[in-house]
Amino acid sequence: MALPLSCAPRVKEVLDYPITSTVATNLLAPVKTEQQILENSMLEDDPNANCAVASVPQERSGPRWGPQHKGAQELANLYSTGKRTQECICVGICLTLMVVNCMFILFYIRLEKLSTIVVAALCGIVTADFGSGLVHWAADTWGSIELPILGKNFLRPFREHHIDPTSITRHDFIETNGDNFMVTIPFLGRMVWDFLTLSKEDVENKFTWNCYVFLLAIFVAMTNQASCYEYLTDLGKSIHKWSHTYFGLPGWVIFLQDCHIILPRRHHRIHHVAPHETYFCITTGWLNWPLEKLRFWSALEIIIETLTGYKPRADDMKWAQKGT
Ligand SMILES: [Zn+2]
Numbered sequence: 212m213a214l215p216l217s218c219a220p221r222v223k224e225v226l227d228y229p230i231t232s233t234v235a236t237n238l239l240a241p242v243k244t245e246q247q248i249l250e251n252s253m254l255e256d257d258p259n260a261n262c263a264v265a266s267v268p269q270e271r272s273g274p275r276w277g278p279q280h281k282g283a284q285e286l287a288n289l290y291s292t293g294k295r296t297q298e299c300i301c302v303g304i305c306l307t308l309m310v311v312n313c314m315f316i317l318f319y320i321r322l323e324k325l326s327t328i329v330v331a332a333l334c335g336i337v338t339a340d341f342g343s344g345l346v347h348w349a350a351d352t353w354g355s356i357e358l359p360i361l362g363k364n365f366l367r368p369f370r371e372h373h374i375d376p377t378s379i380t381r382h383d384f385i386e387t388n389g390d391n392f393m394v395t396i397p398f399l400g401r402m403v404w405d406f407l408t409l410s411k412e413d414v415e416n417k418f419t420w421n422c423y424v425f426l427l428a429i430f431v432a433m434t435n436q437a438s439c440y441e442y443l444t445d446l447g448k449s450i451h452k453w454s455h456t457y458f459g460l461p462g463w464v465i466f467l468q469d470c471h472i473i474l475p476r477r478h479h480r481i482h483h484v485a486p487h488e489t490y491f492c493i494t495t496g497w498l499n500w501p502l503e504k505l506r507f508w509s510a511l512e513i514i515i516e517t518l519t520g521y522k523p524r525a526d527d528m529k530w531a532q533k534g535t
């Protein structure tokens with residue numbers, strides 16, 4: 212039955228209002244407010260804390276963030292010679308595999324396939340961004356430094372990074388990149404194997420897929436380190452590292468950050484708001500906003516906590532509280 216003309220718009224308004232307004236409010240709401248950022252993250256662009264908000268509680272006797280934090284110092288001291296050796300080996304193998312694969316790609320590349328390669332590159336960037344988020348989320352949220360092998364070698368940098376975010380700007384090329392380079396080795400190794408053992412026809416059939424894997428590996432490697440150019444000039448900067456560098460960045464890096472082609476500093480600050488429960492993607496950060504609005508990470512955490520009983524970020528909180 213049709214509604215009387217006079218009341219139909221009002222009923223429609225009531226019916227529409229809650230759904231549309233909730234969705235709109237949710238979509239438009241900032242993930243972290245300026246106040247939350249100021250009160251719950253280290254002021255990396257203001258190292259002397261001149262702009263620190265007066266309302267921040269001062270009940271802690273030790274610093275909440277920075278190189279003076281006791282937990283950060285303890286974690287920094289756990290960086291061992293064995294770990295350093297593993298990182299050197301991984302960087303060496305990864306760079307060799309990248310050069311060999313690059314030569315094979317240049318040998319097989321056909322200009323008429325350029326559009327497919329561009330699509331493969333874009334897919335590679337998005338996959339790398341998601342992969343960086345997944346690994347970062349898993350390492351930040353679960354496990355502990357006490358875990359054998361994994362804890363001290365692979366979770367330690369994540370814990371250290373939350374309580375001393377600018378320590379990354381003081382790490383050299385090997386320490387910054389060792390782990391990211393290691394992740395790419397099986398994929399790059401498989402690619403070399405394919406190029407060497409498959410027939411010419413099979414290599415051509417698999418070419419787009421290999422371009423995607425190669426570019427994905429490059430972006431994963433670039434997440435913590437910028438490029439061969441940076442390596443050669445020994446600047447030792449990185450996409451993630453740049454997102455923590457507030458002074459002396461080259462103009463072209465600031466341009467890429469402002470265009471959101473690489474992770475912008477103000478964007479990444481949202482992840483550094485305690486308790487570090489969102490914005491885990493650190494290659495381009497393109498997926499951070501949609502994943503947060505979909506409640507992707509919190510849904511995963513609820514499922515895992517229900518199944519295992521483990522509390523998310525328990526170890527991270529423990530280290531953060533070692534202020535004194
Ligand atoms: Zn983190």
Ligand SMILES: [Zn+2]
Nearest residue numbers: 372376455479
């Ligand atoms: Zn960071």
